[in-house]
Amino acid sequence: MSRLRDVLERLVGASGAERAVISIAALVLSILVGAVIVFVSGLGAACDAGANYHLAIPLPGSFEILLFDGRLSLFGYKSCYDPINVYAKLFVGAIGGLPWESGWQPTNLSMEVLLRRMTLLLFAGLSVAVSFRAGLFNIGTQGQMVWGALVSAVTVLFVADFAPAGLAGTVILLPLALFSGAVAGGIWGAIPGALKAYADANEVITTIMLNFVASFGATLMIKLFFQDPEYSNIGTRRIPVNSLVPSLPMGFQGTRSSILALIFALLFAFIVYFVLWGTSFGFDVRTSGLQPEAATYAGVNAERTIVRSMTISGALGGIAGALWVLLSTGRMLSGGDVAGGSLGFDGITVSVLAGNNPIGVIFGSALFGVLKSGRNAVNFQTDVPPELVEVLPGLIILFVAMPEFFRMIGKRIGLDSGQGSNVRTDGGEDDE
Amino acid sequence: MSGKDRNGTRRMVAGGTLAVIALVSLYGVFFPNSTVGKVFWTAIDQGTIESSLRLAVPIALTAIGGLYAEKSGVINIGLEGLLIISAFVSVLVTDQLGAGQTTGVPPVVTWDLGSRAYTIDPGLQFVIPNIWIGLLSGVVASMLLALLFGVICIRYEADQIIAGLAVWLLALGLAPFVAQVVYGRVSTENVGTLDTWSIPLLSKIPYVGPILFDANPTVIIMLISVPAAWYGLNRTSFGYWVRASGENPKALDTVGINVDRVRYAAVLVSGFFAGIGGTALSLGFQGSFDGGGPTMVDGRGFIAIAAYLFGNYNPFGAFAASYLFSGLQAVQIRLQGQGVAPTEIFLMAPYIVVVIVLVLVGRTRLPEAAGEHYESGED
Numbered sequence: 001m002s003r004l005r006d007v008l009e010r011l012v013g014a015s016g017a018e019r020a021v022i023s024i025a026a027l028v029l030s031i032l033v034g035a036v037i038v039f040v041s042g043l044g045a046a047c048d049a050g051a052n053y054h055l056a057i058p059l060p061g062s063f064e065i066l067l068f069d070g071r072l073s074l075f076g077y078k079s080c081y082d083p084i085n086v087y088a089k090l091f092v093g094a095i096g097g098l099p100w101e102s103g104w105q106p107t108n109l110s111m112e113v114l115l116r117r118m119t120l121l122l123f124a125g126l127s128v129a130v131s132f133r134a135g136l137f138n139i140g141t142q143g144q145m146v147w148g149a150l151v152s153a154v155t156v157l158f159v160a161d162f163a164p165a166g167l168a169g170t171v172i173l174l175p176l177a178l179f180s181g182a183v184a185g186g187i188w189g190a191i192p193g194a195l196k197a198y199a200d201a202n203e204v205i206t207t208i209m210l211n212f213v214a215s216f217g218a219t220l221m222i223k224l225f226f227q228d229p230e231y232s233n234i235g236t237r238r239i240p241v242n243s244l245v246p247s248l249p250m251g252f253q254g255t256r257s258s259i260l261a262l263i264f265a266l267l268f269a270f271i272v273y274f275v276l277w278g279t280s281f282g283f284d285v286r287t288s289g290l291q292p293e294a295a296t297y298a299g300v301n302a303e304r305t306i307v308r309s310m311t312i313s314g315a316l317g318g319i320a321g322a323l324w325v326l327l328s329t330g331r332m333l334s335g336g337d338v339a340g341g342s343l344g345f346d347g348i349t350v351s352v353l354a355g356n357n358p359i360g361v362i363f364g365s366a367l368f369g370v371l372k373s374g375r376n377a378v379n380f381q382t383d384v385p386p387e388l389v390e391v392l393p394g395l396i397i398l399f400v401a402m403p404e405f406f407r408m409i410g411k412r413i414g415l416d417s418g419q420g421s422n423v424r425t426d427g428g429e430d431d432e
Numbered sequence: 433m434s435g436k437d438r439n440g441t442r443r444m445v446a447g448g449t450l451a452v453i454a455l456v457s458l459y460g461v462f463f464p465n466s467t468v469g470k471v472f473w474t475a476i477d478q479g480t481i482e483s484s485l486r487l488a489v490p491i492a493l494t495a496i497g498g499l500y501a502e503k504s505g506v507i508n509i510g511l512e513g514l515l516i517i518s519a520f521v522s523v524l525v526t527d528q529l530g531a532g533q534t535t536g537v538p539p540v541v542t543w544d545l546g547s548r549a550y551t552i553d554p555g556l557q558f559v560i561p562n563i564w565i566g567l568l569s570g571v572v573a574s575m576l577l578a579l580l581f582g583v584i585c586i587r588y589e590a591d592q593i594i595a596g597l598a599v600w601l602l603a604l605g606l607a608p609f610v611a612q613v614v615y616g617r618v619s620t621e622n623v624g625t626l627d628t629w630s631i632p633l634l635s636k637i638p639y640v641g642p643i644l645f646d647a648n649p650t651v652i653i654m655l656i657s658v659p660a661a662w663y664g665l666n667r668t669s670f671g672y673w674v675r676a677s678g679e680n681p682k683a684l685d686t687v688g689i690n691v692d693r694v695r696y697a698a699v700l701v702s703g704f705f706a707g708i709g710g711t712a713l714s715l716g717f718q719g720s721f722d723g724g725g726p727t728m729v730d731g732r733g734f735i736a737i738a739a740y741l742f743g744n745y746n747p748f749g750a751f752a753a754s755y756l757f758s759g760l761q762a763v764q765i766r767l768q769g770q771g772v773a774p775t776e777i778f779l780m781a782p783y784i785v786v787v788i789v790l791v792l793v794g795r796t797r798l799p800e801a802a803g804e805h806y807e808s809g810e811d
Contacts, residue, residue, distance in 0.1 A: 199791045208731065220776035348597065387618065390605035394604065397598035398584065398602060400594070401598055405584075
């Protein structure tokens with residue numbers, strides 16, 4: 001188990017400030033590498049004149065400070081893609097344009113996508129963070145989301161017939177939907193937890209395998225029992241409107257997003273933080289993550305802690321799945337379609353970027369919400385394939401994975417504070 | 433730890449699995465019309481064995497590569513990413529060079545340097561089908577990504593699990609992105625598959641001949657690789673270094689062997705075999721790259737990890753485990769149309785088997801120093 005301890009010491013033991021610096025540096029580097037990828041792939045793409053690089057600092061109104069305007073070429077080859085423009089469109093497009101532009105409204109479609117993604121990612125990220133804190137690599141959040149979404153949708157469909165109409169129904173159905181999603185996700189998370197605790201089965205592999213099982217299994221369940229006969233694709237019936245999260249207090253127009261749901265998610269980030277740092281259970285989780293042998297010696301029941309952490313992790317994933325139904329589709333689609341099939345994996349990136357800190361997850365999910373929301377702007381306003389956005393998580397994790405790399409750079413440019421060497425040996429966290 | 437107990441358990445499980453398969457087969461022989469009978473007779477059908485072997489190639493080769501890396505002390509969770517990148521690059525290069533055509537050095541090569549001209553006339557001309565150059569490119573791409581993984585883990589001491597995830601996610605994002613740039617969609621054109629190799633005389637042997645000696649080249653490569661990998665690991669000094677690097681790096685360092693270099697080599701070996709595995713999937717089997725969802729690789733990299741764990745780091749064992757999964761898949765494809773059970777049950781089956789296998793085998797006895805960084809005492 002010393003392997004896990006090393007991992008966690010490196011990931012967790014680094015001081016908070018250093019972690020933040022590493023995360024930001026990793027983010028900047030991956031954006032730079034992403035820009036290079038865009039530029040290089042632009043050399044291979046076909047276009048007439050090459051991209052026009054328009055680099056300027058925008059000012060209110062239609063003014064700007066012009067920095068560069070023209071074309072770039074490499075060995076005579078012109079790139080068809082302009083990385084700066086792509087990132088400008090990505091980040092500005094994520095909130096639907098610059099706020100001081102005329103016609104910009106806080107309830108525009110891009111903001112809606114951003115807030116909804118952020119809400120879902122918060123839960124997915126928290127799910128991963130809880131397990132990582134316990135020294136368990138839960139790669140199975142995606143599968144836990146699938147069952148959470150299915151069970152939540154099905155439960156609401158069954159109960160809706162007996163529930164009162166209108167707001168009274170919402171008060172009953174909405175908590176029920178979230179609760180049933182959490183239970184389903186929790187059970188699915190407990191399985192690899194129990195297999196790990198009592199049969200020593202490697203949780204990295206089992207959770208990934210269970211993702212596939214969940215995806216096919218949920219599709220099978222829908223086909224066998226819950227298919228909406230009037231729906232042409234695989235999917236359940238629509239859940240009643242009053243079971244959806246109300247879009248109060250801001251009224252979004254298109255599909256649904258809700259400030260209420262986001263506040264609920266933010267609340268959960270603080271709850272998870274409190275549970276991990278303010279309760280004895282949280283202490284058990286963190287110590288068994290940091291030093292399993294010491295935790296066992298101190299009387300922590302290792303097996304039970306593993307199963308419990310995985311259950312909580314799964315439950316948070318299950319809530320993410322339930323919220324996907326409640327905010328996004330209004331019905332359960334086939335297992336492979338749950339949140340585009342990648343939200344659970346984005347949760348890993350969010351959590352790693354956040355140093356597995358629940359409060360950090362808030363920022364990580366905001367960033368990834370921006371990426372997902374800006375994806376549409378990249379798609380419609382540039383020639384660059386929006387799949388670029390899918391490359392970034394891999395790059396980010398890659399750079400976050402090597403703190404040593406940044407320490408070396410830091411030393412080279414004379415930023416060595418002398419604390420780099422003892423980060424690994426203190427074994428604790430900065431607040432203890 | 434109780435390594436002996438674990439090995440005993442594993443032997444019991446392996447023996448038990450064989451016994452169950454034997455019993456079920458016996459039942460199938462006598463009751464060919466039962467479901468079990470149908471599965472049995474389908475499983476030993478010549479066509480099914482052929483496709484089982486073909487489906488086993490990516491898993492078995494990747495498993496062999498993965499076990500080399502893990503034996504040396506580097507757990508390579510990124511195998512899935514290596515499969516994706518090689519499957520994609522091989523098709524891309526084949527297509528860009530011209531699918532179905534050949535590339536060769538012209539019979540007479542002339543360098544004209546202005547003042548003097550050099551002429552080489554080799555007398556004979558090598559012409560290589562582009563599909564083989566594509567295969568080579570795929571393998572090289574996989575090895576480069578493996579090298580990146582190795583540098584991050586060994587030079588920059590990154591956590592191997594996190595770095596492995598990064599390799600996977602990177603390939604999962606990059607392949608569809610480049611496909612989108614080149615083809616305007618996440619999948620590629622069809623470039624055709626490798627021609628089968630037919631070995632004279634041997635392919636005439638009834639039943640076995642067509643399966644083993646009139647087969648896809650990647651199948652033959654696999655059949656050679658399995659014993660070669662076993663020999664390399666157990667009978668050569670490189671194999672000894674690899675094992676020592678995972679078990680007792682300090683001792684290896686003491687006798688003057690550079691531990692880091694051995695680990696780099698082992699990681700490159702994993703890139704090499706996963707590279708062939710990935711190209712076998714695209715060029716050997718399907719003829720194109722499919723980048724939708726989890727891509728055409730679809731978790732095979734992770735199944736490969738389970739395969740070498742089940743095979744107890746033995747190339748033959750890893751191959752047997754891979755064949756178990758692929759045979760299941762082949763039978764599934766055959767029986768799909770017959771209404772024996774819903775498609776999804778068959779699709780789920782290999783993944784469920786992997787989980788059951790992991791539970792029964794329990795934790796495999798990892799090499800002592802797996803996942804740990806080794807720092808030479810010299811600094």
